[in-house]
Amino acid sequence: MTAVERAPDPPVTADHLPALRRRTTAVLVASQILGGLGVATGIALAAVLAQQVSGTEALSGLAPTATVAGTAVLSMPMAALMTARGRRPGLVLAYLVGALGAGVVVVAARVGSFPLLLGGMAAFGAASSANLQARFAAADLAEPQRRARAISHVVWATTLGAVLGPNIAAPAGRSVSGLGIPEAAGPFLWAAVIFLTAAVVVAVLLRPDPLLTARALAPEDERSPGARSLRAGLDAILASPRARLALVTVAVSHTAMVSVMSMTPVDLAHHGAGIDLIGLVISGHIAGMYAFSPLMGRLADRVGRLSVIGLAAGLLACALFLAGTAGDRHGQTAVGLFVLGLGWSAGLVSGSAMLTDAVPQSARAAAQGLSDLTMNASAGIGGAVAGLVVAQASYAWLNLAAACLLLPLAGLALFTRGRPAEGARDGG
Secondary structure, three states, X not given: OOOOOOOOOOOOOHHHHHHHXXXXXHHHHHHHHHHHHHXXXXXXXXXXXXXXXXXXXXXXXXXXXXXHHHHHHHHHHHHHHHHHXXXXXHHHHHHHHHHHHXXXXXXXXXXXXXXXXXXXXXXXXXXXXXXXXXXXXXHHOOOHHXXXXXXXXXXXXXXXHHHHHHHOXXXXXXXXXXXXXXXXXXXXXXXXXHHHHHHHHHHHHOOOOHHHHHHHHOOHHHOOHHHHOHHHHHHHHHOOHHHHHHHHHHHHHHHHHHHHHHHHHHHHHHOOOOHHHXXXXXXXXXXXXXXXXXXXXXXXXXXXXXXXXXXXXXXXXXXXXXXXXXXXXXXXXXXXXXXXXXXXXXXXXXXXXXXXXXXXXHHHHHHHHHHHHHHHHHHHHHHHHHHHHHHHOOHHHHHHHHHHOHHHHHHHHHHHHOOOOOHHHOOO
């Protein structure tokens, strides 16, 4: 048998699953705390650093956009690697690439090269891809009726690192002031070390591999290696209306969030906010993204995935109105960004659970990779356009444009609600 088909060593039985679920969740929680800390520490000042290096505001949105684009591009190789070898190799490689990217960003800032900066930001996005894929690793061994909660617990773990990250951006910047490195690049040096630590945690402790274990315990008719290709994942999504809705949900939620969040520091700076205040606003936003994810998971398991998708659309609409009409009222901007994070959390948790419900186990890793590719590619386009919209129009127009994305999501959700559920795999 190949490595894909081989059962974990030692073999795992159904009796071992409760303890294995707890162990797997604990390791993923630890890696998420580290990964969230590293990503948030760097990304908090990405647009500001891009503006400093490029010398123009119009290009400032390209730094976070490059990160999202890198996350999207790397999601497919990660999905292919996980499909063939399991979750652990894919997560470790992603954190290592993220650490390399963070180092390249520091070098680019030191020499003043904007193209090199964008390349480093793209590689930096690999760490975000690892953080996103970890939620599916939590779902590999979860019971169907608790799948959304399993996903949400790993998403929640990012809270500790992600909220702290923007607030240590300032001391991280000051720590490199004597090295000839711009302060806005200091957080990326810290992020590189953090990502390396996360890679070690996953490599050493995520054993046995949750995806390979789930495959070993799956029924015989779901173990066909031919059903694990990326094409099989695409076919599984296209064949299921609920899988298609899940894909649109995570894509729209992520695009709206990334587009607005990436340009909020620039808008705040325009209205007199300093780096510490910007860090607090982004911290509040990230708290909204992650801290309440267990609530979203419980709701998705209890009242159904569709209902929480509707909640996500409502929260996102409210957030975009608040942020878009805030002007120089920093408190309103902070509230809007917090609610934006809540809407993203509801969309990501419910959409991820619905996607996992709606496709066969053998095709899940591939379908999940395609989902992350779609959501990050969409967000990458949104982030690229966001900087141009703010430069040519305003931050308010950016929020209005993001709100327009919610219309097709709402229509598709209503259409899907009128269709019967697709058998036992669907979680509501």
